Amino acid sequence: MAWFDDHARPLPWRTQTVSPWESLLAEIILQQTRIETGIPYWERIRTAYPNPAVLAADTEENLLLLWQGCGYYARARNLYKLAQELEGKPLPKTYDALLKLPGIGPYTAAAVASISHNQPVACVDGNIRRVISRFRAKHMTDSQLQKEASVLLNTTRPGDWNQALMDLGSQICTPRNPKCNQCPIEDNCMATKSEDATEWPMRRSTKQKQIQAAALVIGGEQGMRLEAREGRTLGGLWGVPYAEGKAAIQQLLNGREVKEIGQLRHDFSHKKLHVTVYSANPSVSDELREPESVPLSTLDRKILELFKVHQSEES
Ligand code: SF4
Incomplete structure (x- = not known):
């Protein structure tokens, strides 16, 4: 946490006071879009739709016009469905209720519940998967990773903890050439005891x-x-x-x-x-x-x- 307090990436949804809805927009956009590309989309979409009711009152096509170029359009279609399903109500606060909404998977539900509402739920995205697999020097299934992330979770600052692991994965524990000598958890990391920390996690085959x-x-x-x-x-x-x-x-x-x-x-x-x-x-x-x-x-x-x-x- 001390490392995060000093090194957190200054992302716009962190440096400004943002609503849970705006935080959700950021999480959905960043699922499959790089941060630098995603930031202008986030700005544009949150300005056009400051809350789900405004989006529900517009057309899906107008949302897609703002989304074009950001890719993975099922995200936009689901976001539109989600706004309609809320029928003017605000976003729910709990992990379980968020998970029931269209397009919201365990990662997004955990991110919003922990970051916006301080709920003690652990996120696992690609960065966190890499950090935890290396920290334990273990190949794990998705459910093992989720369990391990829950065991490690800092329940006092769960939102910051989840974001700290994401930042650690993107800045220090990178896919290739992890910077172990700058890593705040190096002393306890099992991967550093092996010759090659990049052996973890197992590569997922994505044959195109x-x-x-x-x-x-x-x-x-x-x-x-x-x-x-x-x-x-x-x-x-x-x-x-x-x-x-x-x-x-x-x-x-x-x-x-x-x-x-x-x-x-x-x-x-x-x-x-x-x-x-x-x-x-x-x-x-x-x-x-x-x-x-x-x-x-x-x-x-x-x-x-x-x-x-x-x-x-x-x-
Ligand atoms: S010590 Fe190295 S391998 Fe372990 S978490 Fe840190 S950067 Fe990753």
């Missing part, structure tokens, strides 16, 4: 599939043909006509005179996309929209950027 895809840009300055995306990854967003896999690509390109304009790569956590981008002139049946008027994914913004560059090279 390689996927061939095609995107078709129809339109131009007069607007673009945009379709509502479906599915868990990009549902709720809009994008240009798009297909993955040979048969679907053929179907996408059939029946129009298309021109290949370039290729790009895009990674999701579970797949690596190799996208060939085509363009075509709109037909009378194509409904064209202004891309700025709807939430687009980063992938679609890359596709439109490539199209724009191609257009300017042509003219």
Whole structure:
């Protein structure tokens, strides 16, 4: 705790007085987004939606417009559902009640309950998993880690304790080259007795599939043909006509005179996309929209950027 008191990262949701709702927004955004990228999203979203009732009164699409580029859009859709489920009531304070809300897992429930309400519940995120596994020099399952984190928890300052472990993991006990000689728990850390502290925790295998895809840009300055995306990854967003896999690509390109304009790569956590981008002139049946008027994914913004560059090279 002494180390944290001296070295806590000056994050905006720590240096200002923030509500439990704003703390929840920070936790949800930081689950899968780097801090530097997440801060402007947090500022933007908390300003637009200072409490859940304001969000519930708006549309999901407007939230997605603010969220675009932050990735993992299921988080935004769940946040919207959560705001609606609260029906104007404030966020619950306890771990158990928070856990029942859409999109709130054990980590987020524990973070909000401990940081905003001083409830003695331990968080386990990637940083804490690494610190505890090394501290005990033990490969542990998720439930063993949760138990161990609960045993170690400082119940007087649980919120600060959880944040201290997160900071220790991100600043000192880093995935590669941990700075053990600067670490406040070095004397008791079992990993330092081994040759290589990075042996813990066990690496989770995240095999990404390689996927061939095609995107078709129809339109131009007069607007673009945009379709509502479906599915868990990009549902709720809009994008240009798009297909993955040979048969679907053929179907996408059939029946129009298309021109290949370039290729790009895009990674999701579970797949690596190799996208060939085509363009075509709109037909009378194509409904064209202004891309700025709807939430687009980063992938679609890359596709439109490539199209724009191609257009300017042509003219
Ligand atoms: S002593 Fe080294 S391995 Fe152990 S917790 Fe600290 S930084 Fe990590």
